[in-house]
Amino acid sequence: MLQCHVKGCNANNFPLELQEVVLEEQEAELNEDFLRNMLGKLEYEALVATCLKLNIQDLPPTIPEDAAYNDDFLQKLHHALLETHVITGKMVCPNCQHTYVIRDGIPNMLLAEHEV
Amino acid sequence: MSRPEHLAPPEIIYGGDEAKKYTANSRIAAIQAEMAGRALELLNLPEGFPGYILDIGCGSGLSGEVLEEAGHIWVGFDIAPAMLEVALEQEASGDLFLQDAGQGMAFRPGTFDGCISISVLQWLCNADKASHHPKQRLQRFFSTLYSSLRRGARAIFQFYPENDDQIQLIMGVAVRCGFEGGLVVDYPNSKKAKKFYLCLFAGQEVPGMQQQLPRGLGEEEMGEPQEGGVSYTSKKRTGRVSSNKRRPLKDKNWVLKKKEQARLKGEKTASDSRYTARKRRPQF
Numbered sequence: 001m002l003q004c005h006v007k008g009c010n011a012n013n014f015p016l017e018l019q020e021v022v023l024e025e026q027e028a029e030l031n032e033d034f035l036r037n038m039l040g041k042l043e044y045e046a047l048v049a050t051c052l053k054l055n056i057q058d059l060p061p062t063i064p065e066d067a068a069y070n071d072d073f074l075q076k077l078h079h080a081l082l083e084t085h086v087i088t089g090k091m092v093c094p095n096c097q098h099t100y101v102i103r104d105g106i107p108n109m110l111l112a113e114h115e116v
Numbered sequence: 117m118s119r120p121e122h123l124a125p126p127e128i129i130y131g132g133d134e135a136k137k138y139t140a141n142s143r144i145a146a147i148q149a150e151m152a153g154r155a156l157e158l159l160n161l162p163e164g165f166p167g168y169i170l171d172i173g174c175g176s177g178l179s180g181e182v183l184e185e186a187g188h189i190w191v192g193f194d195i196a197p198a199m200l201e202v203a204l205e206q207e208a209s210g211d212l213f214l215q216d217a218g219q220g221m222a223f224r225p226g227t228f229d230g231c232i233s234i235s236v237l238q239w240l241c242n243a244d245k246a247s248h249h250p251k252q253r254l255q256r257f258f259s260t261l262y263s264s265l266r267r268g269a270r271a272i273f274q275f276y277p278e279n280d281d282q283i284q285l286i287m288g289v290a291v292r293c294g295f296e297g298g299l300v301v302d303y304p305n306s307k308k309a310k311k312f313y314l315c316l317f318a319g320q321e322v323p324g325m326q327q328q329l330p331r332g333l334g335e336e337e338m339g340e341p342q343e344g345g346v347s348y349t350s351k352k353r354t355g356r357v358s359s360n361k362r363r364p365l366k367d368k369n370w371v372l373k374k375k376e377q378a379r380l381k382g383e384k385t386a387s388d389s390r391y392t393a394r395k396r397r398p399q400f
Contacts, residue, residue, distance in 0.1 A: 031166050031187075031189070033164075033165065034166035034167075034168070037166065037167070037168070038168065041168075041224075041227055041266075043224070082189075104201075104204055105204070105212065106204070106212045106213060107213050107214065109193070109213050109214060109215035109216075109219075109222055110195075110214060110215065110216055110219070111216075111219050
């Protein structure tokens, strides 16, 4: 969902690459309507690539055709999107190598003055 | 009215103890929750639809609680780390970011179904550092916000404008970034309950369909003039413009009227001519 917003970094700034992550899982209620709504907004390939890096391998490589009503798929998507939290780590922009540090689950998106 | 934005930048005002005090204060919490509820109402999302909402300046997640109760999934960012720590302690349900609204936001285009922000915009109008230009920061803020919203989504900002110029500045920048919409003022006649909500629409969901700006609360009696009420037109007043000069009471019309009356009585009267009631020259 995030892309690099450093000034002048317009191309190839998505997805941010996660490094040195510590994951935590928190159970959340499954909300199918919400997931269906999110389906259209997701860059699915980027999500799968990110998940593979984080060792979450249950997402299928392509989006199933009946995604909106495939309970099994929605369950997996739900797990990846809402139950997996990155507690500490770094997000690195693939283009300009800007590093956003994540502490206590809060990414620091502040930019230095020359980057605005 | 106290204006904390004049004292120091937000990350300092809401740092350390102040963040805890702010959240523990039940009066502030109640006001925040009420405003968040009203903002959510203005967002006008379909009933029972769990949206993905952005909360700008989420602080300790007071307004997020309202969103959560309504069944929405929210993401919040704030510039004050201390406030975010409090939010973590309170186990806020949304994802949190440490971010400066004036630097723009890094969300993918079309991510959010709506956006609320409680008491934030007035902070953006201040320059806390030498490198801050309020107008540029607003511009960056609104343009990145516009792209991160779904087409037809609304963004509701509750804020405390200092003066009309500030409203003009904010609205001007927002319109330039592509937003439609306007200002909704709740309880415009009350000094204390008066609340400003900037209600912006990011494009149109169905092209060509204009969204209606919602009505503010407590201004029913102020709407369009009703039937039989006073209608205002821009018609100019006809007749002579009143001046300070005294007009003579016995002018030509008065003389003609008197002569007519005399004729009706059968009195001997001079006939009317162009000399009748004409002004005499001074040397006469």
